Amino acid sequence: MTATEAPEGSSDSSDATSRHLRGSTALLAGRLVALGVDFAVHVIIVRYLTKADYGAFSYALAVASLMSTVVVLGLPETLGRFVPIFQERRAAGRLLGSVLIALAIVTGVGLLCVLVVVGAQDRVADALASADASTLLAILVLLVPLDGVNLVLQSLFAALGRVRAIFLRQYVIVPALRLIVAVALVSAERGAQFLAIGWVSTSALGLLFYGALAGGSLRGALRRRIGAIEWPVREVVGFALPVFLTNVFWIVLLAFSTIALGVMVGERDVAAFQAVLPPARLNYLALAIFAILFLPTIARQHEQRRFDDLRATYIATTMWLVVLTFPIFALTTVFAPEFVTTFFGTEYESSGVVLILLAAGYYVHTAAGPNSATLKVFRRLRYTVVIDLLALAFGIALNLVLIPIAGATGAAAAFLGALIGRNLPYLWALKRIAGISLLTADYLRVQVTVVASLAGLLALREVLAPGLAIAIALTALAGLGVLAVGRRALLLSEAFPELRRGRLGRFL
Numbered sequence: 001m002t003a004t005e006a007p008e009g010s011s012d013s014s015d016a017t018s019r020h021l022r023g024s025t026a027l028l029a030g031r032l033v034a035l036g037v038d039f040a041v042h043v044i045i046v047r048y049l050t051k052a053d054y055g056a057f058s059y060a061l062a063v064a065s066l067m068s069t070v071v072v073l074g075l076p077e078t079l080g081r082f083v084p085i086f087q088e089r090r091a092a093g094r095l096l097g098s099v100l101i102a103l104a105i106v107t108g109v110g111l112l113c114v115l116v117v118v119g120a121q122d123r124v125a126d127a128l129a130s131a132d133a134s135t136l137l138a139i140l141v142l143l144v145p146l147d148g149v150n151l152v153l154q155s156l157f158a159a160l161g162r163v164r165a166i167f168l169r170q171y172v173i174v175p176a177l178r179l180i181v182a183v184a185l186v187s188a189e190r191g192a193q194f195l196a197i198g199w200v201s202t203s204a205l206g207l208l209f210y211g212a213l214a215g216g217s218l219r220g221a222l223r224r225r226i227g228a229i230e231w232p233v234r235e236v237v238g239f240a241l242p243v244f245l246t247n248v249f250w251i252v253l254l255a256f257s258t259i260a261l262g263v264m265v266g267e268r269d270v271a272a273f274q275a276v277l278p279p280a281r282l283n284y285l286a287l288a289i290f291a292i293l294f295l296p297t298i299a300r301q302h303e304q305r306r307f308d309d310l311r312a313t314y315i316a317t318t319m320w321l322v323v324l325t326f327p328i329f330a331l332t333t334v335f336a337p338e339f340v341t342t343f344f345g346t347e348y349e350s351s352g353v354v355l356i357l358l359a360a361g362y363y364v365h366t367a368a369g370p371n372s373a374t375l376k377v378f379r380r381l382r383y384t385v386v387i388d389l390l391a392l393a394f395g396i397a398l399n400l401v402l403i404p405i406a407g408a409t410g411a412a413a414a415f416l417g418a419l420i421g422r423n424l425p426y427l428w429a430l431k432r433i434a435g436i437s438l439l440t441a442d443y444l445r446v447q448v449t450v451v452a453s454l455a456g457l458l459a460l461r462e463v464l465a466p467g468l469a470i471a472i473a474l475t476a477l478a479g480l481g482v483l484a485v486g487r488r489a490l491l492l493s494e495a496f497p498e499l500r501r502g503r504l505g506r507f508l
Contacts, residue, residue: 016301019297020290021316023293024294027289030167031170032285034175035285039278043344047345048185049192051267054275055262055267058274059133059136060140061199064141064143065251066255067117068144068147068148069248073106074241075155075236076152076154077295078098079102079152079155080158081376082232082299083159084296085299088300088304094230096229101231102240106148107149110148111145117141121134135193139193142200142204147203150206150210154292159296161296165210168209173205173206174205242381242382246376248388249388249389249392252392253418256395257411258270258411264403265403265404265408272408273354276348280355280361281362283332284366285325286321287365287370294373298374310434311434311436314370315436315489319446319486322486323483326450326479326482330478333355335461335475336359351408353412354409361412361416361420372426375429375433380433387426395418398417399414446482446485
């Protein structure tokens with residue numbers, strides 16, 4: 001049966017969409033609170049460390065992130081697809097076996113990375129042309145196995161619907177610990193090595209929390225004796241490797257930009273690029289959070305052959321992403337100069353254009369919806385591999401051309417070009433394979449409102465020259481306008497039935 005031949009979705013499957021939207025919104029709310037803490041930590045670090053020290057720390061962190069891509073091998077997304085399927089089929093042994101396979105691979109490859117970096121530290125220093133960055137990398141490389149296992153367990157909890165565990169680890173424990181590390185960094189007048197050790201320690205403590213909950217969550221979800229453990233190695237690895245090739249796009253592109261800036265221009269341009277990357281990533285925030293529960297939700301709908309509900313889940317999710325991301329997009333583009341100088345100081349004034357370009361790239365990706373995850377659920381991995389590798393090659397080529405000309409600005413422009421080049425063919429493949437098209441009246445109406453609102457905010461900025469506080473208020477008002485235009489497509493009453501009791505809820 002093809003996607004277009006699928007039967008209508010049941011109420012159970014529609015409830016799954018509502019649970020996904022409700023749970024994802026709760027996670028997003030927690031993440032927003034945590035982001036306030038994270039951003040305070042980022043500002044403290046940027047202002048306290050010298051630009052050279054911060055550049056070295058960012059450089060080492062980018063290299064460690066690149067290795068993390070190899071470690072996870074697409075296994076978190078693989079579990080996000082297979083755990084719901086094995087749970088639907090009541091295949092307890094295969095479910096547990098797939099989790100153990102993922103943990104073993106991530107831990108083994110991660111420890112191998114640690115041994116290689118620590119054992120060849122002198123050669124790493126020569127390759128990075130920075131002894132400080134090499135020392136920091138020897139510490140931060142411990143994040144590779146730690147974060148890899150954390151991602152595997154997060155995917156497991158998402159597939160099992162354990163939202164609270166993800167909420168506490170991701171948005172309470174780790175952000176609070178990193179704030180403590182940043183405050184201790186300043187109060188004790190320590191350096192970048194202290195910061196690196198603190199980063200590794202917070203990840204280790206978060207892993208201990210996840211590990212303490214994992215066994216009980218599995219037993220509660222299976223509700224039966226597991227019996228003999230089965231090892232679906234071929235299924236897991238066969239799916240994970242193509243997914244890994246698509247995941248390479250993200251970290252390799254940003255890591256390549258950072259490394260190329262360090263080699264071709266210098267550490268000051270690395271700092272100019274990395275300083276505004278976290279606020280630019282805010283435009284990806286909603287998609288990253290919603291994807292946690294989106295993948296297992298549509299995996300279940302696909303397994304149940306509820307393709308109409310799957311398409312409805314995709315459209316509703318994408319509309320939520322656009323509405324929630326717009327205020328951030330406006331703040332990091334229209335008011336980027338005010339944003340940068342307020343938080344990072346006049347030394348980073350040139351990073352305003354970098355922020356605009358990076359934010360635009362992330363918004364393009366978010367507004368296209370979770371297309372890659374959807375194609376993976378349909379097992380059309382060849383499409384995702386080809387599209388992502390071609391987009392990565394295009395982005396690297398743009399970096400090599402633009403960085404010598406424009407430094408950090410050129411790297412940001414290359415990022416935007418790569419994201420546009422990636423999402424256009426994804427939208428075509430989504431329509432062809434899953435029958436999902438974003439060219440609906442509701443979606444187009446919202447995007448027209450987004451463009452008009454940006455133009456209006458730009459005009460107000462030129463006339464009023466507002467400070468950041470006024471800019472935030474203006475973007476919030478514009479965001480309410482976008483919400484009002486798109487409210488009918490958000491399934492608010494289904495996801496939040498309690499809204500019907502209040503005046504604001506009834507209006508929405």
